[in-house]
Amino acid sequence: MIDFRKSTLAVIAGIGLMLSAAAQPKKISPDLFGLFFEDINYAADGGLYAELVQNRSFEYSPTDRQEWGPFSFWEYITPGFSYGSIQVETNHPVNPNNPHYIVLNVEHVGDAGIGIKNPGFDGMTVKAGDTYTLSFLARQLTGAPISLSVSLQTPKGKILAEQSLSTSSSDWKKYTASLTPSAASDSASLVILVTSTGKLALDVISLFPEKTFKRRPNGLRADLAQALAEIKPKFIRFPGGCLVHGDGVGNMYKWKNTIGPIEQRIEQKNIWGYHQTAGLGYYEYFQFCEDIGAKPLPVLPAAVSCQNSGGTWRIGSTGQKAIPMDDMQNYIQDVLDLIEWANGPATSVWGAKRAAAGHAAPFNLEYIGIGNEDKITPAFEERFKMIYSAVKAKYPRITIVGTVGPFPDGEDFSKGWAFANNLSVPVVDEHYYKEPEWFMGHLDRYDAYDRSKSKVYLGEYASWGNTLKNALAEAAYMTSLERNGDVVHMASYAPLLAKKNHTQWKPDMIFFDNNNICLTPNYYVQKMFSTHQGDVYIHRIVSYNAKDTTLAASCVQDNKTGDVILKLVNTGTQARGMKINLANFKSIQPTAVQTILTGASDAQNTLENPQAIAPVESVIKVSRKIEYTAPAMSLTVIRIKTRS
Structure with missing residues (x-):
């Protein structure tokens, strides 16, 4: 339990040279x-x-979006001169919480069968050699077992991975298959084809990468x-x-x-x-x-x-x-x-x-x-x-x-x-x-x-x-x-x-x-x-011109490691000087890890150029008193060890 009743030290009234004269570290939240x-x-x-199938349980509806319904993001397919029908039913669901499911009625199997195809969320991205686990719930509505072919396909119908299954129950039962694509694709679809005549209910059709x-x-x-x-x-x-x-x-x-x-x-x-x-x-x-x-x-x-x-x-x-x-x-x-x-x-x-x-x-x-x-x-x-x-x-x-x-x-x-x-x-x-x-x-x-x-x-x-x-x-x-x-x-x-x-x-x-x-x-x-x-904030470590409103700084210490951590911010377009005084620390190691994030003020990362702005880490020498020049438009973190 967090005890908020304990009194705290005096409040700091400003930044830089305007910091309070209180010298003792101030405890700060461990969960900041x-x-x-x-x-x-x-x-x-x-x-x-990580689910790759969109609308896996046929529960999309106009309450989500006016144009949506149970068949949204599913395509009914009849390749190879097969024919039959598809419909949504609710009279015998897997669970009352999941009321909709589809029924495929296969009247004639041509070269391939009839079934459904799902492109996922803007296409399924699959990687060659990775394994993807398919699962679905099925129920035979006619007596004989029903054969299925499940596959990952490109938009042009190239099969990337394929497995065959057969149903075995007139009750809802879970079936699984592993699909390992032979080639990568960022626009694959999941295809499920019924390849024997009969009537089959399907629900909760799911595809996950094994590498979640x-x-x-x-x-x-x-x-x-x-x-x-x-x-x-x-x-x-x-x-x-x-x-x-x-x-x-x-x-x-x-x-x-x-x-x-x-x-x-x-x-x-x-x-x-x-x-x-x-x-x-x-x-x-x-x-x-x-x-x-x-x-x-x-x-x-x-x-x-x-x-x-x-x-x-x-x-x-x-x-x-x-x-x-x-x-x-x-x-x-x-x-x-x-x-x-x-x-x-x-x-x-x-x-x-x-x-x-x-x-x-x-x-x-x-x-x-x-x-x-x-x-x-x-x-x-x-x-x-x-x-x-x-x-x-x-x-x-x-x-x-x-x-x-x-x-x-x-x-x-x-x-x-x-x-x-x-x-x-x-x-x-x-x-x-x-x-x-x-x-x-x-x-x-x-x-x-x-x-x-x-x-x-x-x-x-x-x-x-x-x-x-x-x-x-x-x-x-x-x-x-x-x-x-x-x-x-x-x-x-x-x-x-x-x-x-x-x-x-x-x-x-x-x-x-x-x-x-x-x-x-x-x-x-x-x-x-x-x-x-850190778990304590330490006052009066960093100083700079208090009139410079482009600067900000803090100093915390992690008592578990003893490390002193400086965060130095310059939001201005010119480099600015800061003074760091570490004289009150008993032991300062001679090197520290410095991480700097800097660049043009309007710079930003995009999916096309995700590394336009990124931190750069280096090892620097430090002493008890440091004259630091904060680069224009920068955040600098300096982590200084106090234990050998």
């Missing part, structure tokens, strides 16, 4: 820098979630997951964002709908205008956090929907809907059940469900978020208080993160902070997207925050762009987060991922298509801070 994931911009399905991140089944796209792992985040907040409280009460994200076998999960409309399969669900989120050493921070609705529900995306919009009070006890129980699912023993009701999924040990959940940038209404306040009181009573060691609206000031911000302080909420979640100049002009934002009240989680922030100028403004601001790491408990840039041709929101940290990823300058800034976190 992390990640925020939301299924926006096709970040999950078609993105981080850490080779997890139902796993994550390896290159995207690895890029996130390399940030070494202290936490991951998931699954959103506005996705959490949804487009109306019926569209709220319900964690219980996202666990268990994928055919039992409930799919639904995504608030960002597409579909979510829930294949990347709570089990996968928690597993990924564990795999990369990040603490999970699940965020649940505060029993109210997004105030922008119904398409009212404007300031002051009033689309917020609330769960009826008669249903609140059931909703509160869902919140409590999540904590038991994450932390309870395998013998508990919900801990047993976690164990059945393959994780007998608890996930050691510490944080839970309630609400997401909600409008602070009486309905919100009443329901949040009920949830907060119930969690606090049953699980006092869980740290609850509240919310104070979508902006850094204004009515909801003021009301949210007053409400949080009245309840003594341990941490509150602030959000803001602003121009780079705003960040540079507000480096003192947290200097005057009351250390005796709620701590801050800066859950979403970005500077409206992916140029180096944007990234360096964020870097300068992050030095102020370190300086105020006693009151700013956590921070995460947002949004995280964006797929080419499917981006609803900019800026984003990582852009990608099916083949490549683009790490933005913003990504590198986050990585440089996150991989060089």
